[in-house]
Amino acid sequence: MSKKVISPGQDIVASMVPEFKKRLQEIIVEEGITELDIDLTGVEMVDSVGLGAFIATHNSLSQKNGKLTVINASADIYSLFKTMRLDQHFEIQQG
């Protein structure tokens, strides 16, 4: 089982999601990573499309019996994920 940390370093919003998803796909499909940490240091906002990227990543990893962890989430992103019960699907750690 291989593990990797990815740090987008910018807000996860519609404009960057296609590129971000492409990178995630490379990591999971081509590099065979099954334990992925997305480090949200420097990320202040996640929009609906961004949320979709997290869920799609979780779904991809689940198919491979892998695991997604979101780390260093800001207070509002942590709150949002918890309120939307996304913590029931993948682990979220506050920064």
Next chain:
Amino acid sequence: MIIDRETIDLYIDETNQSLADIEKNLLILEDMGPNIDKSLANLIYNAMHVIRNGASLLSLSKIKDLSQKIENVLGLICTSRLTPNPEVVNILFQGIDRLYQLIEKIHSHEDMDIDEQLVLLTGLTSAVLPDDIKQSVTAVRDIPVPDAEHVFHISEFNLIQVLEQGKNIYVLTFDLIKDVQEKNKTPLNLVQFIQQHGEMIDSVFDIKSIGTLEENETSSAMPYFVLFASTLSYEDLILVLDVQSDQIKPVNSAISDLILTNNKTHQKDLGPVISVRYEDTENKSCKNLLNALSCELDFAMNYFSCHSDKVLSMSMARMQSVLKSLKDLQYQKNRIQANKLLWKVGKNIRDHAYQNNSLAKLDIQCGQIMMDHRILSRLIDPLTQIVIKMIRCAQTDIPAQICLKMTQNDNFIQVTITPANPQIIAEETYLDCSVEENKFKAVSAEFTQTFDISTGLVITIRIPNNVIILPGFGVAIDDHYYVIPKFNVTYCLTNLPKKMWHENNSNISFYHNEQHIPVVGISSTDLSYFQTKKSLIVCNVGNQQFALASDSTEPFELDAVCQPLSKQLKSNPLIAANCLLDSGQIAFVPEMGFLANKYLSIC
């Protein structure tokens, strides 16, 4: 950043304030026994609900969980299924104490343990419930999302609580792309907007429909379902949430049995036969007495003007008879079982021992003794301090055990405080209780301490049974304290600009609210004297309105225990009664009729 440090700090400040209010109001509620003031109970419940909602929004999970449990217990109190007796309130206090600690360490609160409080609160909730509802605390109800595979799993008890608040339960369906992204909103905007109109019980994403990274480039839809409780109707909800009608589905069939039970319970609530009869009887009795008093006063007025002294004295006797009945009724209304308040001494001792990392035990014996709650509440602090002083004097390696025993006879109630083992206090040791003694004297109680070899140190407090308690406002006037009867006070003015004072033929008045209020002084009638005063207590006696000049900027509220007047004071027409303050200082009750007449004579 929407949830930043400032938001958290604001939540901490508001929660601390709310918890303090909740504690204060819980004590008031506890004093009421089974006949609670429902509006006060709802106020407490709502305050805890706000704390819980805030914790939910900020994802403070342990604060949310604990406040939810406390809210459950408060919900039972609101619906009269649980009486806020000392045991119940004590457990609520334990939960609230823990909430304070969680708030204090909000950034590391997830590491703190709340199991003990959760167990106690859950036990309380389930213990008082009828068997058929008891299982709802642990039972989980499945609520399917219409036209989707998802199911919400919710505690039945939480659903019942929501229904009891008169809320309707709905499943809301949103598409985070169409309803949020395309409207230039963020998911956080959506969540906060929803929470403005009700309570998000639970929510779930249709994560399967979003697919995987490999399946699609960009999600075209992101279904998000919310189990939602709101007092709003279906139609109103469509309007305020600005959604299509098919996005809101009322939840009925999955909880139809709970809705039915709730309706029945509410029907029962409408007819608390015993309570209503009791209140009716009490109101009727008050009305009859007031009617009798008013009639007797009318007759007396007639006799004052045209009959002899003999008839007048007979009329006074009749008035006294009615007054006695009124006093008896009030006396009964203010009496509570002593143990309903005395347990707080035990709690204070427990808290003191906890804070000082020591062990001590207080054994309170007060049987079924009833006493005036206004007196009893003023005894809590000095009794606590005396027990603490006794514990500090104890020379023992084992936990000091102190006995507080209450007995009564026709004339007084006696409280005796002794160590369970007399030998733990050294011979001829007496406690310095001057501060506490003043507080006892203020309620006309007599304090003594004795020591002998067989019983050791014995503290005795005797509280007379029949005392006159006058609710009033304490103010300082000319280096003395006065208690102005509450029923005479209309309001207090503290902003006294010089230009508002008027003098006309030696009559002083103060202009306020487009009227000149005549001002009466205790020791002077000079304008310069009045202009040095800090406040005016505007009083009404009969149809006379006048203001009493005072040196206090803020009158303090107190239940004054009237003491017998000395011969010298009896001859002073200005003084109707006197009492002692907790500080030991004397306070006079002015004869308001005399002051009103003084104003009349000035006019």
